[in-house]
Amino acid sequence: MIHMKRSSCRGVIIVHTPLPVSLLQPQFQDVKVSSDCRKILSQTTSRTRSSRNRSASSRHERLSSASLRRLQVRIEAEKQQMTEIIQPLVDTENTFMKELQSFLELRDELELRRKELLHKSWTERVWFPLQRKVEQHLSSWGPTEAERRRSSFRNYLQQRQAELRAAALKDPFA
Structure with a gap:
């Protein structure tokens, strides 16, 4: 017996906006982190993991301003790439929400x-004929009746009141 894998996406509608391939490839390859910077970063992470003590050698472990600037440029570039990748998803979501809102308002x-038309037809077909019959019945009575x-x-009504x-006035618990 051959078991076929069933798709887990039955009945699901997926809206997809294709991304430009250029966004998936790193654009800033010229910004490179030096081996000294990597060494310093690995030393600081291992140092912070092992102990929190500060020593006099921490001045040597600090990043130079140039490598700090390179890291900031790289972080900004990655942030920009992330924004460019996520923006089509946000736009799709916003469009979907607007369309859903307009659909619900229309519904x-x-x-x-539909309720107004139902009330109108009920009034014309039920209420008016019934009202006419009641008025005819009451008008057939004489003044003494x-x-x-x-x-x-x-x-x-007085008796019921x-x-x-x-x-x-009676106690309900008695």
Whole structure:
């Protein structure tokens, strides 16, 4: 039986902006760290690892100003290269976030429009016909029948309010 390795990237969409090949190759090859500087750096790192004591010979281990400047130039060049490599990723992320935001806003607008249309159709198809039937039914009553029903409803409401007041005065834990 042959086992095939399954891809772990199923269903994942990857947005990729190709980088210029020149950014992946070191551009500042003319800036070289001297062997003395490397020796001094290795001595200082081993010295700091082994002990933290300062001695009189530390003056000899310090970097000269020229080699310090070369290191600073190299650090700045690497920082610039890193910025150039990362910038397309940041731009892609920003573009993706803007597109996502506009998509979500459009979806919210469409959802609101759908609810408005649903309410309008419900009002036209359900509420207005029901309201007309109620008005027709109430208008068919005579004045004496309408007064009798109003007093009946009023009495019912007064009775329910009295029951609720009495229930509120009772101790619920008794």
